[in-house]
Amino acid sequence: MDYIALHVPTTDETQSEILTAELADYPFESFESEAGVLKAYIRKEALPDCKDEVDALLGRYGCRGRYIAIETQNWNALWEQNFPWVDVEGRLRIRAPFHEAAPAGEAEVVLMPKMSFGTGHHATTWLMARALLDLELEGRTGLDMGSGTGVLAIIAAQRGAAHVDAVDIDDWADANCRENIAANGVADRITPMLGDVSRIAGRTYDFIVANINRNILTADMGAYAAALRPGGDLLMSGFFEEDVAAIRAAAEGFGLRYAATASRDGWALVHMRREA
Known part of the structure; x- marks a missing residue:
């Protein structure tokens, strides 16, 4: 699947953060800021429906902005050249095969x-990874919604999740x-499923992790709540600190109880629970 990178020169970090928040209302899937340029990534086929609105914004x-097509092979080569391993508090290393082992x-x-997002470099993936390290997972079944590389599902399986x-x-x-999941030896306990939230209809879980964005999280909150068993945990990220109240309110509207919030570099994680 091909992506488009929108490059927007910004005057300072504040403007970059504001534009990121505004663009998050459109189908952009990832953002990064480097050397005074905000880079927003969107699937090629999704851009035509929102390009005029984005340009007006x-x-x-x-x-x-300048739109740059990213071909699959170029993305892979760029990643291999620039991807450093990720440290999660000295407790977990997320690395490529060409990095030194932990x-x-x-x-x-x-x-x-x-082409998948979710290497652990983004603050939201890091927050979710740390939260999983602190969550009781032994013998529990879970859902990684918007799984990308599968990194969060892999962490959960490594920490004892049954499936x-x-x-x-x-x-x-x-x-x-x-x-x-095959490379990490956990393919027997993780089931990749291609599709959207409709794929989980009728399924239930002891824990759910969803690292997506505010709009999708709030739109799909009812499905998450319906799938969460009593005593279950819902970890959500992919949004800014200022969005915490909206995410929490949406979850509480479906009977979930607030447990905790964490933040990193302006991004946030919200932990909700269903009462046992």
């Missing part, structure tokens, strides 16, 4: 992300997840 802020006593996940469904709408992510 940038115009209101006095900005102009030292004895430190858990690791080995990824080759290709995890890994759902993603992107066919590249589904294929990559299958490769990564």
Whole structure:
């Protein structure tokens, strides 16, 4: 699946954060800011439906964007050149096959992300990974919604989860997840599922992790709540600190109880629970 990168020169970090929040209302799947340029990534086929609105939005802020097509092979080459391993508090290393292995006593996940998002570098993936390290998972069944590379499902399986469904709408992510769970020796306990939230209809879980974005999370909250068993945990990220109240209110509207919030670099995680 091909992606488009929208490059927007920004005047400072504040403007970059504001534009990121505004663009998150459209189908952009990932953001990064580097050397005064905000980069927003969107699937090629999703851009035509929102391009005029996005251009108008940038115009209101006095900005102009440049759209750059990213071919699959170029994305892979760029990733292989620039991907450093990720440290989660010295407790977990997320790395590529060409990185040095984690030292004895430190858990690791080995990824080759290709076109999928979820290498652990983004603050939201890091927050979710840390939360899973602190959550009781032994013998529980879970859902990784918007699984990308499968990194969160892999962490859960490594920590003793009995089974995890890994759902993603992107066919590249589904294929990559299958490769990564096999490479990490947990394919027997993770089931990749290509599709959207409708794939979990009728299924129930002891824990759910959903690292997507505010709009999708709030739209699909009812499905998550229906799938969460009594005593279950719902971990959500992919949104900014200022969105915490909206995410929490949406979850509480379906009978879930607030447990905790964490943040990193302006991004947030919300932990909700269903009463036992």
